[in-house]
Amino acid sequence: MLLAYPRQFRREYGPLMTQHFRDCYRTDEHWRSSFWLGTVLDLLAAAPREHLETLRTENSSMTNLQRNLLALGTSLVIIVAAFFLLTYARSHEVSSILFFGKTLDALVTAGILGNLIIFLLRLTRLDQLKTAFWAMLSVNSILLILAWLIGSRVDRTFSLGSIAVAHFVSFLFWFGLHWAWSKTKTQALAG
Amino acid sequence: MTRHVDPESLLPLRPSVFHILLALSDGDLHGYGIMQEVAEHTAGQIRLGPGTLYGAIKRLLTDKLIVEVDERPDPELDDERRRYYRLTDFGQRVLRAEVRRITKMVAVAQRKKLIPRTRT
Numbered sequence: 456m457l458l459a460y461p462r463q464f465r466r467e468y469g470p471l472m473t474q475h476f477r478d479c480y481r482t483d484e485h486w487r488s489s490f491w492l493g494t495v496l497d498l499l500a501a502a503p504r505e506h507l508e509t510l511r512t513e514n515s516s517m518t519n520l521q522r523n524l525l526a527l528g529t530s531l532v533i534i535v536a537a538f539f540l541l542t543y544a545r546s547h548e549v550s551s552i553l554f555f556g557k558t559l560d561a562l563v564t565a566g567i568l569g570n571l572i573i574f575l576l577r578l579t580r581l582d583q584l585k586t587a588f589w590a591m592l593s594v595n596s597i598l599l600i601l602a603w604l605i606g607s608r609v610d611r612t613f614s615l616g617s618i619a620v621a622h623f624v625s626f627l628f629w630f631g632l633h634w635a636w637s638k639t640k641t642q643a644l645a646g
Numbered sequence: 647m648t649r650h651v652d653p654e655s656l657l658p659l660r661p662s663v664f665h666i667l668l669a670l671s672d673g674d675l676h677g678y679g680i681m682q683e684v685a686e687h688t689a690g691q692i693r694l695g696p697g698t699l700y701g702a703i704k705r706l707l708t709d710k711l712i713v714e715v716d717e718r719p720d721p722e723l724d725d726e727r728r729r730y731y732r733l734t735d736f737g738q739r740v741l742r743a744e745v746r747r748i749t750k751m752v753a754v755a756q757r758k759k760l761i762p763r764t765r766t
Binding site: 472479494498504 | 695
């Protein structure tokens with residue numbers, strides 16, 4: 456009879472239900488037809504309810520997965536758009552876009568690395584907003600240090616200030632996006 | 647993160663859930679103990695089968711109305727495979743809210759003279 460219940464429920468409560476059934480059987484009721492009728496009716500009422508609830512839970516986790524994929528997709532679109540804009544500006548020497556070149560560079564590199572880390576950490580139980588904050592802060596800081604270490608050696612016109620501003624803007628942009636995303640998620644859950 | 651759920655939002659309770667909470671209001675019980683207690687205070691009208699009982703227990707645990715406890719009333723006499731459950735403070739508040747709701751309904755029924763008024 457336990458086979459009629461969902462696997463997860465069976466694993467969690469199967470032994471207890473068997474014991475419960477044995478306890479009932481041990482009392483002097485099992486010879487009564489009402490005992491068996493009650494057992495069958497209980498099975499008919501409870502098993503479909505548990506299956507429905509399992510389905511509902513799976514649907515809700517599917518929604519979470521869809522939301523995470525949508526967030527990842529949005530990040531990818533922003534990264535690709537920034538990359539395309541930068542490539543276009545460089546090939547056509549569009550100075551108005553190139554003015555933001557360092558920021559676009561920071562947005563693309565920090566976006567790829569930071570969002571990859573955030574997406575992987577989303578599989579854990581860590582607080583998602585804190586994860587986004589620390590991931591974006593670490594990635595932007597590391598990229599800034601690397602740019603300073605390499606840039607100052609190979610490029611005489613290297614300016615740490617403009618790179619720092621670019622990574623600061625990149626951090627604000629990506630963290631702001633994750634913050635806004637977490638707000639919509641909270642509202643969706645509350646609704 | 648603490649969840650702030652209004653007890654009223656969980657009402658009305660299913661009869662099986664109400665009786666389980668009522669059974670646990672006297673103290674910790676295991677599944678079979680709950681079933682016996684419910685059968686006793688409903689004069690045998692409600693007999694919780696294993697599916698209904700553990701399905702309800704699962705939902706009550708998820709909603710934090712009850713918790714599983716390790717302490718046993720008498721460890722020597724008891725089967726250690728049994729799991730004991732305890733009503734939480736939140737569960738207590740939900741139970742009280744349901745009792746208030748039922749009392750109001752009874753008062754309406756009394757006003758409509760469907761049942762005699764109880765003398766106090």
